Every structure is written in C-alpha cells, then in structure tokens.
Amino acid sequence: xxxxxxxxxxxxxxxxxxxxxxxxxxxxxxxxxxxxxxxxxxxxxxxxxxxxxxxxxxxxxxxxxxxxxxxxxxxxxxxxxxxxxxxxxxxxxxxxxxxxxxxxxxxxxxxxxxxxxxxxxxxxxxxxxxxxxxxxxxxxxxxxxxxxxxxxxxxxxxxxxxxxxxxxxxxxxxxxxxxxxxxxxxxxxxxxxxxxxxxxxxxxxxxxxxxxxxxxxxxxxxxxxxxxxxxxxxxxxxxxxxxxxxxxxxxxxxxxxxxxxxxxxxxxxxxxxxxxxxxxxxxxxxxxxxxxxxxxxxxxxxxxxxxxxxxxxxxxxxxxxxxxxxxxxxxxxxxxxxxxxxxxxxxxxxxxxxxxxxxxxxxxxxxxxxxxxxxxxxxxxxxxxxxxxxxxxxxxxxxxxxxxxxxxxxxxxxxxxxxxxxxxxxxxxxxxxxxxxxxxxxxxxxxxxxxxxxxxxxxxxxxxxxxxxxxxxx
Amino acid sequence: xxxxxxxxxxxxxxxxxxxxxxxxxxxxxxxxxxxxxxxxxxxxxxxxxxxxxxxxxxxxxxxxxxxxxxxxxxxxxxxxxxxxxxxxxxxxxxxxxxxxxxxxxxxxxxxxxxxxxxxxxxxxxxxxxxxxxxxxxxxxxxxxxxxxxxxxxxxxxxxxxxxxxxxxxxxxxxxxxxxxxxxxxxxxxxxxxxxxxxxxxxxxxxxxxxxxxxxxxxxxxxxxxxxxxxxxxxxxxxxxxxxxxxxxxxxxxxxxxxxxxxxxxxxxxxxxxxxxxxxxxxxxxxxxxxxxxxxxxxxxxxxxxxxxxxxxxxxxxxxxxxxxxxxxxxxxxxxxxxxxxxxxxxxxxxxxxxxxxxxxxxxxxxxxxxxxxxxxxxxxxxxxxxxxxxxxxxxxxxxxxxxxxxxxxxxxxxxxxxxxxxxxxxxxxxxxxxxxxxxxxxxxxxxxxxxxxxxxxxxxxxxxxxxxxxxxxxxxxxxxxxxxxxxxxxxxxxxxxxxxxxxxxxxxxxxxxxxxxxxx
Numbered sequence: 004x005x006x007x008x009x010x011x012x013x014x015x016x017x018x019x020x021x022x023x024x025x026x027x028x029x030x031x032x033x034x035x036x037x038x039x040x041x042x043x044x045x046x047x048x049x050x051x052x053x054x055x056x057x058x059x060x061x062x063x064x065x066x067x068x069x070x071x072x073x074x075x076x077x078x079x080x081x082x083x084x085x086x087x088x089x090x091x092x093x094x095x096x097x098x099x100x101x102x103x104x105x106x107x108x109x110x111x112x113x114x115x116x117x118x119x120x121x122x123x124x125x126x127x128x129x130x131x132x133x134x135x136x137x138x139x140x141x142x143x144x145x146x147x148x149x150x151x152x153x154x155x156x157x158x159x160x161x162x163x164x165x166x167x168x169x170x171x172x173x174x175x176x177x178x179x180x181x182x183x184x185x186x187x188x189x190x191x192x193x194x195x196x197x198x199x200x201x202x203x204x205x206x207x208x209x210x211x212x213x214x215x216x217x218x219x220x221x222x223x224x225x226x227x228x229x230x231x232x233x234x235x236x237x238x239x240x241x242x243x244x245x246x247x248x249x250x251x252x253x254x255x256x257x258x259x260x261x262x263x264x265x266x267x268x269x270x271x272x273x274x275x276x277x278x279x280x281x282x283x284x285x286x287x288x289x290x291x292x293x294x295x296x297x298x299x300x301x302x303x304x305x306x307x308x309x310x311x312x313x314x315x316x317x318x319x320x321x322x323x324x325x326x327x328x329x330x331x332x333x334x335x336x337x338x339x340x341x342x343x344x345x346x347x348x349x350x351x352x353x354x355x356x357x358x359x360x361x362x363x364x365x366x367x368x369x370x371x372x373x374x375x376x377x378x379x380x381x382x383x384x385x386x387x388x389x390x391x392x393x394x395x396x397x398x399x400x401x402x403x404x405x406x407x408x409x410x411x412x413x414x415x416x417x418x419x420x421x422x423x424x425x426x427x428x429x430x431x432x433x434x435x436x437x438x439x440x441x442x443x444x445x446x447x448x449x450x451x452x453x454x455x456x457x458x459x460x461x462x463x464x465x466x467x468x469x470x471x472x473x474x475x476x477x
Numbered sequence: 478x479x480x481x482x483x484x485x486x487x488x489x490x491x492x493x494x495x496x497x498x499x500x501x502x503x504x505x506x507x508x509x510x511x512x513x514x515x516x517x518x519x520x521x522x523x524x525x526x527x528x529x530x531x532x533x534x535x536x537x538x539x540x541x542x543x544x545x546x547x548x549x550x551x552x553x554x555x556x557x558x559x560x561x562x563x564x565x566x567x568x569x570x571x572x573x574x575x576x577x578x579x580x581x582x583x584x585x586x587x588x589x590x591x592x593x594x595x596x597x598x599x600x601x602x603x604x605x606x607x608x609x610x611x612x613x614x615x616x617x618x619x620x621x622x623x624x625x626x627x628x629x630x631x632x633x634x635x636x637x638x639x640x641x642x643x644x645x646x647x648x649x650x651x652x653x654x655x656x657x658x659x660x661x662x663x664x665x666x667x668x669x670x671x672x673x674x675x676x677x678x679x680x681x682x683x684x685x686x687x688x689x690x691x692x693x694x695x696x697x698x699x700x701x702x703x704x705x706x707x708x709x710x711x712x713x714x715x716x717x718x719x720x721x722x723x724x725x726x727x728x729x730x731x732x733x734x735x736x737x738x739x740x741x742x743x744x745x746x747x748x749x750x751x752x753x754x755x756x757x758x759x760x761x762x763x764x765x766x767x768x769x770x771x772x773x774x775x776x777x778x779x780x781x782x783x784x785x786x787x788x789x790x791x792x793x794x795x796x797x798x799x800x801x802x803x804x805x806x807x808x809x810x811x812x813x814x815x816x817x818x819x820x821x822x823x824x825x826x827x828x829x830x831x832x833x834x835x836x837x838x839x840x841x842x843x844x845x846x847x848x849x850x851x852x853x854x855x856x857x858x859x860x861x862x863x864x865x866x867x868x869x870x871x872x873x874x875x876x877x878x879x880x881x882x883x884x885x886x887x888x889x890x891x892x893x894x895x896x897x898x899x900x901x902x903x904x905x906x907x908x909x910x911x912x913x914x915x916x917x918x919x920x921x922x923x924x925x926x927x928x929x930x931x932x933x934x935x936x937x938x939x940x941x942x943x944x945x946x947x948x949x950x951x952x953x954x955x956x957x958x959x960x961x962x963x964x965x966x967x968x969x970x971x972x973x974x975x976x977x978x979x980x981x982x983x984x985x986x987x988x989x990x991x992x993x994x995x996x997x
Contacts (some may be wrong), residue, residue, distance in 0.1 A: 123512060372624060373617035382613070382661065386551065389658075389665045399662065399692075410651040417627075417643060422918050425631040462534045463550035 035080045035218065072112055076214070079105035083222035085231075092141045092158035095226045099137065099190065099324070104378055105128050110207040110215070122206025127369055129189070129199040137186025143179030144234075147172050163234040168243025180235060180251050184258075187230070190223035193292065194261040197285045201269075204281035205343075209336055212277060213329030216284045217322035224291060224318055228311060232298055242276050252299045256401065259296055263289030263314055263408040270415045276332055279342050283369060284325060286412060290384060291317050293405050296398065297387035306390050312466035313383035319462075320368070320376035320455050325446030328365040331358055334435050350428030358434070359423045368452045370407050370416040377453035381409070479532075480543045483557040483608045486526055486567070490574070493518025494597035501590035507696050516578050517592035519600060523571040529564050530966075535560070536882060537969030538611065539673070547614075552669045556611040562609040562812060565963060566735055569819045570607070572954060573731045574600045577724035579945040580827050584723060584834055585633065588619070592633055595625040595722060599810065603732050607739060609772040612660045614669040615744075619637030619651055619700075626721075626729065641720035645844070648713040652700035659696035660676045662689075663748075676747060687751060694752035697745050698760075704737030705793050707760070708767035718786035719839075723830030726782070728790050731823040734813045738796050742808070744976055746800075757801045757889045764801065765904050767794030772910030776917070781832075782839045784918055785825045785913060788865060794819045798904055798992065799880035802963075803979055804898070807883020809964055814876030817956065821873060824861040824949040829853070831942055835935050841918060846927035851937040855923045857924075857946050862915045865955040867908055872956035881905055903990045 018184045043128025079099055085098025107130060145156035148166045156170075157163060167176060189196040239249035266286030272278040291314050298310035335351070335358070336343045352359040368375035385405065388398045437445075455462065491499070496518065497511050532540060539558030547555045559567060566675035578596060585592045602625070605618030623646055627782065660670070666684050667675050683690065703710045718726050738829050746753050771791030778784040796818070833839055834845070848855035867873035881904065887897040938946075956963065978991030 205679055310984065353591075369623065373620045382657075383551070385658065385661045386664060388664050399658075402658050402661070403655075406654040407651075410647065410654050413647050413650055414643070417646065421631060421639055421643065425642070458548075460548040463548065467550060 017312070032080060035076050035214070039242075048316035056060065058273065065345040074110065075109050076149075078102075078110070079214070079218065083218055084111060086222040087197075087225035089226065089229065090160055090233075092144065092160065092163075092230065092234075095230065096134075096141060098222070099186075099226065101133065102222065106211075106219060109211045110203060112211065113208050114381070116206075117406060118206035119208060122203045125199055125206075126203045131198065133186050133441070135181045138180025140179045140186055143175045143182060144235065147175030147179055156205060160230060160233040162260075164236055164238075167235060167238070168474060169246060173243050173247075175237065176235075177246060177250065180231075180247065181254075182375065184254060187223060187227040188258065190284065191220050191227060191288050192285050193258050193288050194265040194285070197262065197265065201278045201281040202274075202287055205275060205277045209277065209329055209333040209343075210417050212281075213326050213333070214278070216325045216329065220284065221318045221322055224288075224295070224314065228295060228298065228314065232307070232311065248299070252296060255292060255296050256398075257298065259289050259292035260404050261287065261289075262292060263405060267373040267408045267411045274345050275343055276345060276348070279345075280328060280332070281324070283412065283415070284321075285315075287325075287369070289323050289408070290381065290405055291321070291403055293388050293398070294384035296401065297384070297390060299333070300398070301387075301390065306387070308467065310387035310390070312463065313380075313387040316366075316455075316459070316462065316465060317380035317384050320380040320452070323448050323451040323455065324365050324368040324375070324377055327445060327452065328369065330441060330444050330448065331362040331365065334358065334437060334441060337435060345418065345422055349422050349426045351432060351434075352424035354428075354432065355434040358445075362423070363420050364449055364452060365415040366420055368456070370413055372457045375460075376452045379456050379459045381405075479541055480779075481898070482525070482528060482541050483559065483604075484543060486522060487557075487605045487608070489522045489525065490518060490597040490600040490604070493522075494594040494601070495880040496596065497590055498596045501594075511593050511631060512578060512582060512585075515597055516575060518570070518597060519575040519578055521574055522600065522604075526568055526571040529559055529567060534564060534966045535561065537973045540627050542610070544928075547611075552664070552671075553613045554611050554671055554746070555614055556673075557605075557608040557614075557672055559608055560973075561967035562739065562974075565812070565816055565967060566607045566739055567604055569735070569816055569981065570600060570603045570732050571805055572627050573727060573823050574818065575822070576827070576945045576948065577727045579729065579941060580725045580830055582723065582941060584830070588632070589776055592629070592722075592724075594629050596728070599625040599629070599728060603728075603736070604859065606736050610672045611661065611881060612672060612675075614670075614742075615672075616657055616660055619649070619656075619740075622733065622736070623649055623653075626725065626733065628784040630717060630721045633722040636657075636720070638720045639641070641716035644713045645717040648710075652703035652710075655696040656700035656896060659693045662693060668897050670742075671713040671859050679748065683751075688747050691752045691755075694745060694749035694756075697749070700740070701737040702763075705734060706737070706790065707797060708770050708790065709763075711771075711790050713765065715783055715786045718826075719780060719783045719966070720791065720956060723826060723833070724824040726786075726830070727823045728870065730786075730826055732933070733794055734789065735819065738800060738811065738815055741797075741800060742812075746978045750980070753801075753978055754780070754803070754889075757803065758891045758895070760801045761798060761884075761889065761891075761900060762895075764794045764797035765900060765907075767791065767797065768904055768907035769910065772907055772914060776910070776914040777843055780839045781841055781918065781922065782826070782829050784841075784914065785822065785829060786945055788825075788911065789818070789822055791911060792865070795877060795904065795907065799876075801878070801887060802883040802887035803975060804883040804887050805968075805972065806879045806974060808975055809967060810876050810879025810881075810883055811936065812967050812971060813956075813960060813963060814873075814880060817872040817876045817953075820949050820952050820956070821861055821864040824866060824953070825947060826856070827946060827949075828858050828861060831938065833877045836931065841921050843929060844922040845929060846923070846925050847932055847935065848923040849927055850933055850935045853938045853943065856940070857943075857950065858923060859887075859919060860950055860953065862919055862986070864957070866911045866915050870954070870957050872953045872960075875957060875960045877908060 080104060081096045082101030085093050086102060089095040089098055092131065107123055107127040110126050111119050113119035139156060144163060145158055147170055148156040148163050148171065149170050150166065151169065151171055157166065185196060192200040206247040231251060233253060234245055236244065238244040249439065263286050266282050266289055270279050270282035270286065275284060294317060295311055296316035298307050298314065301307035301310050332343065335347065364375070371377045371381045385402045388402050493515060497514050500510060500514055529541065539560050542558035544556045547553045561874055571964065574596065578593065581592070589729040600620035602618050606615060606622060609615040609618055621984050627642050627646045630645060631638055634641060657773065663675065664670055668844055669675065708713050716728060721729055752987050768791050771787050771794060775784045775787035775791065778787060795813045799807040799814060831841065836843065864871040864873045867877040881901050885898055889897060
C-alpha cells in the first residue's frame with residue numbers, strides 16, 4: 004500500500020497499519036464485491052452469468068476475459084485505492100482518472116438504453132471538465148510551491164505543507180486550492196458541482212449506480228481529505244499558511260451547508276426512486292463535509308484524528324446503507340430498470356415483507372434513526388463538529404443546520420416506507436424472485452447497518468488507535 | 478437478579494415482539510395465536526415490574542442500577558436505574574400494554590402479527606426511556622419509540638391515518654433532533670453521556686455560560702414540549718390520537734405523552750436549573766393557555782375521540798403547571814397527575830374504542846341514550862369521565878388539588894405582571910371547563926331517549942371488556958382515596974429534583990428564600 008515515488012523523501016503512509024487510510028480501500032473493495040454479487044446473476048444478456056461466476060471465483064481471470072464490466076470494475080477499484088492512499092497529487096489524479104474513465108464506461112453499459120447512453124455522456128463530459136480543473140489546480144499548486152531559492156515546485160503533499168507561505172507566488176496556491184476544491188467537489192457531488200448526479204444516477208444501470216454512490220464517493224472524500232488536511236494545514240506562526248487554511252475551511256463550510264440544503268430540498272420533490280437516492284447521496288456528502296470541516300478546524304492532532312475517524316466511519320456507514328438500498332431498488336426495478344418510480348412501490352409492503360423490511364431498515368438508517376449505522380455516523384460527525392474550545396462549541400450552528408436538514412429528509416425517506424405499507428396497490432404485482440447472491444448482498448448490508456449502529460465500539464477504537472501521518476505532521 | 482431486572486423488563490417485550498414475528502413465519506401458525514403470545518409476554522412483564530415496588534422504594538437515589546460499557550470510545554454506557562419518579566411510569570407502561578392488547582382482541586383486521594409485534598416493541602422502547610440514565614441510551618429509546626407508533630397509526634389507523642402518522646413522526650423527530658445536538662454538546666463539555674456523572678460535575682461547577690445553558694435548555698425543552706404537548710406545539714396530537722387504533726391511542730395518551738413531562742423533570746430541571754428558574758413563568762403561561770384552549774376546543778368537537786384528545790392537551794397543561802410551580806405539592810401533584818391521566822384517559826380511549834367497534838362511528842350525533850341498551854358501558858364511561866374531570870374520591874381530584882395548591886403557594890417570579898394566585902384561579906377554571914365538556918358529552922351520548930334505531934339493540938360490555946376496564950377503575954378509586962403508597966415512594970426523588978432547581982434544603986413545604994434568587 005506504500006506508493007514509493009523517487010521524488011518523495013518522507014513516506015506518507017506510516018509503517019503501522021493506519022485504519023483511516025486503509026478503510027476507504029476496504030470500502031471500495033467491499034463495494035466492488037457487493038456489486039458483483041448483486042449483478043452477477045441478474046443480467047440476461049448473453050452468457051454473462053458464466054463470466055460473472057469466473058470473476059467471483061478468481062478476480063484476476065475476469066480482466067482477461069472479454070466481458071468488460073468486471074474488468075472495468077476492477078480498474079475502478081484500483082483507481083479508488085490509489086486515490087485513497089496517494090501521498091502525491093499526481094498519484095491521486097492518476098487514481099481519479101482511472102476510476103472516472105472506468106465509471107464513465109460502466110454508466111453507459113446498457114448500450115441499447117437511451118438513458119444509459121445519456122448518463123454516460125453527461126458524466127464523461129462533465130467529469131472531464133472537472134478533471135481539467137483538478138489538473139490545472141495541481142499545476143498551480145506546483146507553481147506556487149516553487150522555493151525562493153529557485154528550486155522546482157512539488158506535488159508531494161508533505162512537501163507542499165512545508166512550503167506553504169514561503170514561496171514567492173502565494174496567490175497561485177489560493178487559485179490552485181480553489182481549483183482542487185472544484186475538482187474534488189465534482190467527484191463527491193457537493194453543491195454547486197452536483198448537477199450531474201441525478202441524471203447520471205438515474206440513467207446508469209442500478210448496480211452501477213450503487214457502485215457509483217458508494218465507492219467513488221468514499222475514495223473522493225479520502226483523496227479530498229488527504230490533500231487538504233495534509234497539504235494545507237494551519238501552521239502556527241506562518242501567516243500565509245493560516246490564511247490559506249482559513250480560506251479553504253470557510254469555503255468548505257459554505258459548501259457543506261449548500262450541499263445539505265440543496266440535496267434535501269431537491270429530494271423532496273422527486274418521483275423517481277433513483278433520482279431521490281441520488282439527491283440523498285448529495286445531502287449525505289454534505290453531512291460528511293461537516294466532519295471534514297471539523298477535522299480541518301481541529302485544534303490538535305487528537306481532535307483531528309477523531310474527526311477524520313468520524314468521517315471515515317460515516318462513509319463506511321453511508322456506503323453500506325446506500326448499497327443495501329440500491330440492491331433492493333435493483334430487485335424491484337426488474338430487468339432493464341423498468342420500475343423505478345415511487346408508484347411502483349405502492350402496497351408491496353406485506354406482499355414482500357423481507358424486501359420491504361430491508362428497505363425500511365435502509366431508509367431509517369439513511370434518515371438517522373437510532374440503532375442504525377446512519378445514526379452512529381451522524382453522532383460521531385456532530386461530536387467532532389461540536390468539539391469544545393474555550394469559546395464554546397465550535398460550529399454549533401453547522402450542526403443545527405445538519406439537524407434541521409435531517410428532519411427535512413425524514414419526509415422523503417419515510418415516503419417510500421409509507422407507500423409500501425400504508426397504501427394499497429392498484430395493479431397486480433408479483434414479488435421478484437430473490438437470487439441467492441442478491442440475498443447475500445442484502446443480508447450483509449442489513450447486518451452491517453445494524454452492527455455499525457449497535458456495536459460500533461471496536462471500529463471506532465480501531466479508527467482511533469493508529470497513529471496517523473496527519474497527526475505526525477504537527 | 479436486582480441488577481438485571483430493568484434489562485429484563487426491556488428485553489422481555491422485545492423478545493415477545495420477536496416471538497410474535499417468528500410465530501408468523503412458522504408453518505403451524507393460527508391467527509388467534511398472536512394475541513395470546515403478546516398477552517403472555519406483556520402480562521409477564523407487568524408481573525415482573527411489580528418487583529420494582531419492593532425494597533426501599535422511597536429512597537431518593539437510583540435503584541436496580543446496571544452500568545455496562547457500551548461504546549467505550551465515545552463514553553457511552555448502557556446505564557439504567559429507577560427512582561421514585563420512573564418507577565411509577567414504568568408500572569403505568571407495563572399495566573397499560575396488556576390492557577391495550579386485550580382491547581384489540583377482535584379489532585385487528587389485517588396483519589395481527591405485525592400489530593402485536595409493534596406494540597410489544599413499543600413497550601420495550603417506552604420502558605427503556607423511563608429507566609435509562611445515559612443520555613445517548615435515553616435518546617435511542619426515545620426515538621425508537623417513534624417507529625412502532627408510526628407504523629401502528631399508519632397501517633391500522635383511521636381514514637386520515639397516513640397524514641396523522643407522518644405529522645406525528647416528523648413533528649416529534651424534529652424536536653428530538655434538536656435534543657440530539659444538545660446531548661452531543663453536553664458530551665463535548667463533560668466527555669460523558671452518563672446522567673449521574675454530569676449531575677455531579679455540575680454540582681462542582683458549570684463549565685458553560687448562562688447563554689449556552691439556555692440554548693441547551695431550549696433544545697431539550699423543544700423536544701419535550703412537543704411530546705407533552707405544550708400549546709402551541711400540540712397540533713400533531715388531535716390527529717394522531719383520533720386516527721390511531723384504540724390500542725395505539727391508549728398507549729399514546731397513557732404513556733408517550735408522559736415521556737415529555739418526564740424528560741422535563743428528569744433532564745431540564747436537574748441539568749439546567751438556572752434556565753428552568755428563569756423561564757418558569759413563560760412555561761406556566763403556556764401551560765395555562767393550554768389548559769383553557771384544550772378545554773374550549775374539546776367542547777366543540779363532534780367526534781368523541783377528538784374530544785378526549787383535546788382533553789389530553791388540557792390535562793397535560795395542568796401537569797406542566799404543577800411541574801413549573803417548583804413546590805413540593807405542585808411537583809408531586811404533577812407526577813401523580815401523570816399517572817392519573819394515564820389511567821383515566823387510557824380508560825376513556827378504551828371505552829370510545831368499544832363503542833366504535835359496535836357502531837363504527839365516533840360522531841356524538843350518531844349516539845344518544847346509550848345508557849338504556851348498555852348500562853354497564855354507561856357506568857364505566859361516567860366513572861372514567863368524572864375521574865378525568867377531577868371529582869373528589871377519584872384519582873383526578875388528588876392530582877389537580879395538589880397542583881393547584883402548589884401553584885398557589887409557588888414563589889415563581891413573574892416580574893410583577895402576574896401573581897401565582899391569579900394563575901391558579903385561571904387554571905382552576907379549567908376544572909370547570911372540563912366538567913362542562915365532559916358532562917355535556919355524556920349527556921348527549923348516554924342519556925335521554927334513544928334517537929337512532931341502530932343504538933337500541935347494542936350489545937353491552939362483554940366479560941373481556943369489563944375485565945380490562947376493571948383494573949383501571951379500581952385504580953381510579955384506590956388512587957383517589959389512598960394516594961399515600963404512590964406519593965410516599967415518589968417523594969424522595971421529587972425532592973431531589975426540586976432541591977436542584979430551587980437550591981433549597983428542607984422539608985415538604987420549604988420555600989425559596991427570596992424572589993431575587995430567581996432573577997439571575
């Protein structure tokens with residue numbers, strides 16, 4: 004896991020296991036496996052099932068086979084791992100591109116479906132645009148880290164941190180950081196860079212949507228946090244660094260509130276379940292950003308560790324419950340995503356009790372009802388944001404905004420539950436046959452949601468124990 | 478055994494819920510089995526809860542305590558315990574649930590397994606709320622009680638059940654979420670969620686400014702005031718009560734509303750005494766408005782169930798009045814009235830449910846002269862109504878009298894524009910209004926000649942129905958004549974809370990030393 008580059012003098016990843024850097028990769032691996040489980044036997048095109056089984060049995064064999072989806076998924080996973088554990092801007096960008104290109108193609112995989120083509124096209128164009136921003140940002144940061152002695156700039160995160168406030172062109176760093184925020188903001192779908200999300204999520208095949216909602220978001224967050232927490236910290240005594248730190252922190256605060264609000268308000272009026280879940284994932288990025296802000300504003304290494312641990316936990320919880328929700332949506336949508344409107348969910352509650360109970364669990368977890376993973380994630384993130392300083396709880400109003408947004412989100416999460424159980428069905432409906440692999444995916448995610456909600460202790464301890472490279476910087 | 482009693486009390490109904498659900502999946506199931514399983518589990522829970530009365534139940538501290546590390550990393554413990562206040566509320570819960578199950582014996586048309594499972598899960602959550610001594614665990618159970626109630630109203634409720642259940646859930650959840658923010662803020666100050674630990678730390682020194690204390694107090698208060706409900710946050714209640722199935726209404730009125738007043742007593746008063754003193758006048762005004770408003774609106778309701786729902790608003794106003802009077806009589810009276818309201822309003826909802834089962838209508842205009850075909854029904858109805866009104870010899874009188882005495886002698890500072898005695902007099906008119914709407918309703922429903930032919934041949938109460946009402950009526954009489962066992966056990970715990978708020982030490986009629994103590 005240690006990317007060794009000739010340029011860097013300091014290894015970013017510490018020798019002992021750093022859970023917080025490892026966890027995103029675990030998340031993306033689990034995401035990949037779960038998606039494969041969900042999709043393996045539900046497609047009917049060609050002899051896909053045969054290769055699906057091969058892929059599950061031996062991951063490496065799939066890359067060589069001619070069925071591209073599994074290869075793409077693996078490429079995407081590699082990309083995410085690079086993003087999450089990268090210690091250098093170039094590596095992170097490499098991972099991002101690998102991930103993005105693989106995802107563009109996966110989104111358009113249903114070649115005969117116009118919506119899938121549209122989704123892929125939109126994602127490709129907007130994604131390339133944002134990658135350009137990211138690359139430009141990297142270039143500006145490189146320029147801004149040129150040393151006074153005339154030495155070359157750097158893209159190594161540690162080195163950047165050491166050089167902030169020292170170089171002859173500080174404004175380049177500001178511009179670069181801004182561009183980086185745009186680039187990453189697109190990837191994790193925060194407002195105002197979120198516009199691609201509903202269309203892309205709605206058009207792509209549902210298992211791919213599930214993957215996109217979980218893996219790339221987690222990886223994007225990991226990359227985002229890596230870059231900003233390591234490369235642009237607040238260094239006491241260095242006025243330039245402090246100002247830059249304040250600047251990006253305040254920007255993120257505004258983005259967090261905007262994201263939460265836009266995501267929730269837009270989700271209220273959706274009639275398509277996939278679009279609703281897309282906007283809900285935007286809102287959740289907003290909640291996770293609250294933790295990110297707390298990590299950025301943390302006074303000491305311990306608090307920062309706690310805050311980043313909270314964000315990682317939140318991402319894991321979010322990935323698990325989102326994957327579960329999408330798994331159920333996949334089943335109910337039938338082949339070809341024919342049934343993804345909310346009307347299709349009317350009255351199915353008691354006809355398919357296990358499925359509906361699972362979906363209810365995931366909706367309640369997304370909402371943040373206690374005993375679920377979503378609640379525990381929110382508690383940890385709010386705790387980090389309310390971390391005590393002498394003047395009183397920091398960012399209390401940010402937490403209040405998050406709380407109000409959570410209350411608002413209750414409406415659209417409960418709406419699915421309501422139509423499933425409280426309304427009668429107009430047309431005939433037969434419960435879909437649940438394949439073994441999908442049942443396994445559902446069982447795993449449901450168990451995960453409950454486990455993280457009731458017994459998160461061990462995971463939280465693991466996130467705390469490891470000494471972090473972030474902490475060692477101070 | 479003592480340490481595990483409370484956990485058993487929480488887990489037993491939960492296990493019952495699982496048992497009912499599991500039974501539904503079994504191949505040999507029969508529709509009639511679910512209610513028997515549910516009744517067995519809830520009756521067992523009630524019998525076990527009677528053990529709480531044993532031992533030194535008048536002691537002011539927490540008994541049957543159990544403290545287990547849950548999430549060490551964030552300082553959350555599974556810490557439970559009862560004192561004189563929560564003891565009675567737990568008993569009220571465990572008493573009302575089997576009665577509610579009995580009342581739904583023939584009334585659940587669809588999916589009875591899910592119905593009873595939700596009811597038992599709700600019981601577990603409610604008991605958890607009253608016994609938890611850790612703020613996170615309290616919040617957990619508080620929220621957890623919303624989900625089964627949401628389903629109970631939404632699936633088995635009346636015509637406007639979806640609207641009522643969504644309104645109930647979102648309204649209550651908004652308040653609780655604010656409370657969550659406050660709980661986490663408290664955590665960041667004290668690094669623990671443990672209630673007794675925070676109390677001890679507060680006794681040594683308050684780490685935040687009065688303004689921060691007010692914000693925390695406000696956040697907690699919003700959550701609890703929605704639940705009570707305090708006017709003007711009461712608008713969810715009439716719909717939720719009216720549309721819920723009978724068992725749901727009984728539990729909602731009997732227990733869930735008490736979670737609000739319990740929370741105010743347990744958390745707001747003890748954790749934020751300064752703010753409680755400063756804003757007592759405000760809450761008293763709201764309480765009096767609630768009393769009068771609830772009574773006046775109840776008077777004009779054409780629907781019997783809605784009338785009883787608004788009477789709940791009025792009665793909870795009395796309880797709020799007693800709580801914020803900060804006198805021993807007032808607070809004891811408020812606690813006693815919590816129990817009374819649970820018993821009498823629970824009985825009233827049961828009775829309304831019985832007539833609904835027969836006639837499938839709740840409109841007063843459709844009734845009239847029911848005393849002739851159903852004399853037993855009329856008798857029980859009259860007794861329960863009079864208990865709700867506060868007739869001496871019945872339980873309501875003791876509670877209301879104590880509250881009004883407490884308010885009369887209260888030293889709460891109104892900054893000169895109001896006098897506690899005037900407040901008491903205005904609130905006292907609430908008793909008169911209660912008599913007006915109750916007696917008028919009784920006259921229109923029960924007495925006079927039988928106006929509708931459908932009413933002439935109604936079946937009187939069956940043995941089951943008499944059986945489930947008798948314990949409540951017996952309690953009404955017993956609590957009205959001999960309140961000593963109840964008040965004696967709660968005295969110590971109430972005094973502890975009162976002392977924290979008033980900073981005074983002394984006997985039952987201790988007063989605040991001066992009005993300036995309140996103005997900080």
